[in-house]
């Protein structure tokens with residue numbers, strides 16, 4: 707892969723964790739975009755505008771909720787795709803995504819080669835990691851019923867966060883490959899903010915970011 711890597715987080719604490727893991731790699735630029743898909747898309751597009759040719763990869767990185775049985779707290783999820791899981795309409799038959807409604811797609815693929823290389827590097831390093839769809843939502847799930855509905859809507863769903871699809875949408879408009887890396891801080895389900903293991907997740911994000919550098923240069 708040639709060119710620089712633009713890494714978008716939501717908040718400063720995530721940005722700092724990624725920077726620690728990157729250990730001063732001059733090829734990488736890290737920005738905190740703000741929380742949610744709109745801030746993520748706008749900030750990524752602004753970062754790329756007029757200099758998209760400088761970048762070979764765009765990364766959405768941060769903490770996330772993990773789906774039961776797919777991604778335990780403290781583990782890493784590498785996205786196979788970013789899914790805008792609440793972008794659509796409620797219908798009498800249930801949720802219909804924008805794809806079903808005829809307005810394009812709500813799924814953007816991650817770069818499969820880079821994602822699988824990263825997964826392999828994490829595995830070799832003994833860091834628990836899995837590959838699967840990462841959902842982007844504007845509202846953090848707070849009940850078992852919503853968690854079940856999302857898992858049924860997106861078979862194989864591994865994690866949910868709030869920015870990946872926005873970052874991916876901007877990257878795709880500029881024709882730049884995209885990946886998403888999430889460190890799991892909490893289980894997707896009934897709200898228990900006090901139980902979020904943010905410190906552990908940020909440590910896992912830092913460790914995963916170290917291997918991001920390895921993957922990029924291989």
Ligand SMILES: O=C(O)c1cccc(C(=O)CC[C@H]2O[C@@H](n3cnc4c(=O)[nH]cnc43)[C@H](O)[C@@H]2O)c1
Nearest residue numbers: 716717719720741769770771846847866867868869
């Ligand atoms: O309070 C802190 O110290 C702190 C440090 C780092 C990050 C945070 C955040 O709250 C970041 C919000 C960010 O987290 C993602 N996230 C995490 N868990 C979930 C979830 O279960 N569902 C959806 N999003 C989740 C999300 O991408 C937010 O941007 C706090």
